[in-house]
Amino acid sequence: MRVKSFVVLILAATAVAAVGLLIPGCEKTGAGKTDMELKDKKHGDQVVLSPEVVKNIGLTIGQPMHVILKQKFIAQGKVVVNPDYVAHLNSLVTGRVRKIYVQIGDYVKQGDPLFELESLEIANITADYIRAKAEYNAQKANYERIKALRAEDIKAEKDLITAKAKYERAAAELKAAADRKLHSLGFSDEDVETMFSTKEHRRGILLVKSPISGYVTERNIELGQLIQPDTDIMKVIDNTRIWVEAGVYEKDYSHLKIGQPVTITATALPGKNYKGKVIKVNKELQPESRTFKVFIKIEKGKAELIPNMFTTVTFEYTTPDSVMVLPEEAVQFDGSEYFVFIHADSTTFVRRDVTIGEKMDSLVVIKEGLGSTDQVVLRKAFLVKSEMEKGSFGEGGGD
């Protein structure tokens, strides 16, 4: 019995083993296999692509270019008037506005009347002047009379000296009154000349004329307004004489040069741009904006630019010599190195590490690693890189 059951067990075990063999193994997914074996062979940093594939995907192959690379940086700015062509008008004395000749926006020529000011101080100064003039005239006559008499030896030398001193003092006083005070107030020589011919009641009135030709851009007075010496009365600017002021950031300072060409665009004038040149650089860094003020002279078309318009200024500079460049698309990056693909023979593409420099307008400067005659993949190099890395990127799925 025992032996028999043993035999039974053995045979049962055989049956079990037989069944065990039939238990399925592992999946061999026909549809799941990748296309590796159908693809071109490759190893390491080399990719093999058939000419048809190269044509189909539109790889462009060529030599690197050599160009003098134009580079640029950008600064924000605004249109300002050349400070030489700005005139502020104000009064040294307290007075009342008697008459205004112009409105904001009027164009005035140099010397055109702007307004009239009526002032007690002016009247006093005028009176002083007239008095000094009278005194001068009197002393002058006296001196000339004594001088004549002295010549005939009628008067003593002492008298002549006294008269001369008086005359000279009167002349100095007249000069001071006329030149310093009247001219300071704004009277011209003719005004002073004609002062005696004008009527008595006009003697406290000052007619202010435009010192430059230009547009009246400010008029802060109304008729009869009492003005103080600190009142800004009017401003005349010549807006044909404009500059652009731009703030250049520290990072760009080293590329800044007097005479550097720039291109200017204005927010208000979309689609237009203006050429200019750097004429002055303020060597002081503005502490709040952290910028250097740069003044730019516009070469053409400046009549369209209005002061205070916002502008964007593009500063251009070039590399000193011609440099080797490639389209940005040609240069690939793997996390640590930049590289390009060299078309080694009709089907082989080899990776070549390069050192890159500046980038500008989708061109990259190649500093090292490439010869001028190398055949480089210029466009769609990304696809070549994908093919090279394909072995390693595996199933990237949503696993």
Added chain:
Amino acid sequence: MIKKIIDFAARQRLLVIVFTFLLIVVGFISLKKISIDAFPDVSPVLVQVFTEAKGLAPEEVEKLITYPIEVAMNGLPDIREVKSISSFGLSVVSVYFEDNVNIYFARQLVFERLQQARGDIPEGLGDPELGPITSGLGQVYQYYLEGRGYSLMELREIQDWIVKFQLRTVSGVTGVLSFGGEVKQYQIRLDPVLMQKYDITLDEVLDVVKSNNRNVGGNFIVRHSEEYLIRGLGWVSSLKDIENIKVVRRNDIPVFIRDIAEVTFGPEIRRGLVSMNNRGEVVSGIVLKLLGENTSTVIENVKKKVEQINAMLPEGVQVIPYYDQADLVKKATDTVKDALLEGGILVVVILLLFLGDLRSAFIVTITLPIAALTAFILMYYMDMSANLMSLGGLAIGIGMMVDGSIVMVENIVRHLSERSVEGGKTIPVILQAAREVGRPIVFAISIIIIVFLPLFTLQDVEGKLFSPMAFTISFAMLGSLVMSLTFVPVLCTFFFSKGFKEKKNVLIRFLQSVYIPLLEKVLKRRVQVTVVAVLLLIGSLALVPFLGTEFVPILDEGTLSVRVTFAPSTSLQQAAEISQEMEPLLMAFPEVEYVISRVGRAEVGGDPEPVNNSEIYIILKPEDEWTVGSKTELVDKMRRKLSQFPGVLLNFTQPIQMRVDELLSGVKAQLAIKLFGEDLDVLTRKGAEIQSVVSSIPGAADVQLEQITGKPQVQIEVNRDRIARMGMNVDEVQEVIETAIGGSTVGQVFKGQKRFDIFVRYKKPFRDDVEKIKNILISTPDGGRIPLIQVADVRLIVGPKQISRDNSQRRISIQCNVEGRDMGGFVAEAQKRIAEEVALPPGYYITFGGQFENQQRAMARLALIVPLTILLIFIMLFSTFNSVRNAFLIIMNVPFALIGGILALYLSGLYLSVPASVGFIALFGVAVLNGVVMVSYFNQLRDEGLDLHDAVVTGARLRLRPVLMTALVASLGLIPLLFSTGTGSEVQRPLATVVIGGLVSSTLLTLFVLPALYGWFEKRRVEF
């Protein structure tokens, strides 16, 4: 007990008839109600947590979002595994539960823990949501919007706010994912130059937009005894409204949004798009079926709804389906239905031929549908769906289902005919005949159910696939048992009330005249015959290593899909461009009906595909319009065509297969070596080392390293010294990076039900390039502005693409297939070689998994259960025969049945797979039954006093009919499956092949070898 049942049935004949009728009615009702699917759903019990973190890189997503969620999920009951993926802008945490956990309970558990995790995710980074309640089979219906003259943005608006809205109301639909097109946004595109000139900061813009978009309620006032509600209306409702928001006031002059920005409609940043048939981008939607719903009903309802929707859509806009599982469900169930029907007809033909009597054949035949209906009733109450596998169980069992009834009817007929019973006195005879075979019938059917036991114990995928089959077979067998014990005798009393005279059956007599002389010869050369049989067995076992193996054959879904993987750094546009270049190449195949490319991912809740991934659906024309012979050939041609694109990986698969693969393991190969550790660089480096070691091991194929890195990053690192000098905080810089470059949503515009985001970002020309990013201006506290590059270092690196974690540990996987050698040996060698050649830093470790795990698990399980089952059968045989020898003699049929099965597999070129194993299991049942039929009759004749030779020859002659009938009905019932080319037939074919081949050999053995061996076992017969 059995006799009592038979007696009761015989007494209550009317009751039995009524009961059977009721059974039929309930059966039909169940059949109507039962849910119908294409395949069993093998998806695990899985709750996914999606968190969208706009603009965040994988590292931050992992640290800030994935980690807190994972931690919160630790320690949940019945949890199997927590996996996560952190990729750009999206965190997906998948919580896998044991298969017996109810999905709603699991979701509730996860949801509770999620509340806790929410607190740990930094404010504003993202709000975790549970994924839809669906499974790998859930994407049942996919469509696109046809609308000439409508922009992608308009169509997407229609999709999001009309189509999706309506479809979500359909019962059984758990969600609709919009895919493709452009989501409309009210965009404020800031011009930093103008902002600088007006001296406006980003913060000011964000603040004013937020504080100029609000409706309030002012309660109510009473006016002449009426209540008037007060509403303060301040929502922006148009682009103009946004334009006219004042930002600041300079010299009494307000500066408006319109002065510093372009306000316009624009598309949301997108991570996916859909294009089709060469005509460029389209807007599409994916309908997700609620887990456990009836696929065909859901699709039917969806289709009805789509008709309604189409009627209400604007002129020219139509919802057009491009993929729909209804077809697949219909094809798959049709395959089995046809097989069932044809198998049934073949069975009836056999019955007619062998029984030679219309009435008996009719009685047996009628039990067939009733047994099947019983199975449907039980399936319905067990909440099982009718699908390829469960219906397949019926198709396989069709031959076995009639066994009980055949034995019953045959015995009744024999009794009636032997005793020449007069009309009217038949009932006692029938009853006696029925009692006689009651026990053997119960025994036989129990054996069949027992052989299928191992299938019930299969776990995971194989369990989900094959246990429905075992269930339906068992249910049907149970039904046939009840029928044969009750309904069949009762029916016989009606049909044979006038007695029965057996006519001479010409076929049987002919077969006997061939068989007996042969048997006589065999009996004279017992040793030689036995040796030949054993040699055949050994020979066939020796064939096993030459059989290809696979887990389960791939089900043909009728739709192809190509998964195109691009380099990890590839942009959405580039991926879309190449996909669109592939479309015309695929369309050029005359077999192709449509081509749809789905690049990247749909809305949150779908598959978290990265943008360097495109899934091209290839919808094929019916096979009779093809110009190529087979699908494999077509796939090969397509693969060749598409491989002209460099730098892409192609993976031909099928929509459902791909989704299920992903849900199951995420690894699509036999072996997955997972390296766990902390540092992504170390993982990548060591992973590559392991990859090269594994590649050098003989047998390794398709070795692939998982891509976790390769996504380039522009890193902007704030220089703390420099910002300190400026008096700035890191935040002030970061905010600019976040909003100026990335953009932020600052509010919403409400348009009826629709709502649209208000999105603020710099204009494109100011942020779309590294150089431009360097020059972005940051406001300083002094009121100035400085370029970013002056306070931060900007550099390019290549960073992680996604971070995968299993059970809170970062990992990288190396996957491979094994060809030409056994998996166990390969794994052992790989383990040894990796341990020797790859030095891992402390804290790093390796696990081996993948389908290799499945295999080991299934092996372990079956290695335990199959012997137990055989032991159980042995015990049953022993208890029946009271003899170890007889039981042993019958069990011998099991290994011998293998011969034909293995040979059939070998000759047909099919692989050894789980269905093939199921075939072997079914085969054992029939083989054992045939042995029982023979041996029990020999014993009976010996007991009646015949000598050994006479007993064997007489027994064999008389048992020729039942043995041949059992074998023929069992194998012919499967013939339709063998020749079917319909959807799903690839799973059933190996099974049918094994059973048919095995039955040939086992029947020959039963008829010749068994009688030969009987003598030896008989001679030394010992009574216990």
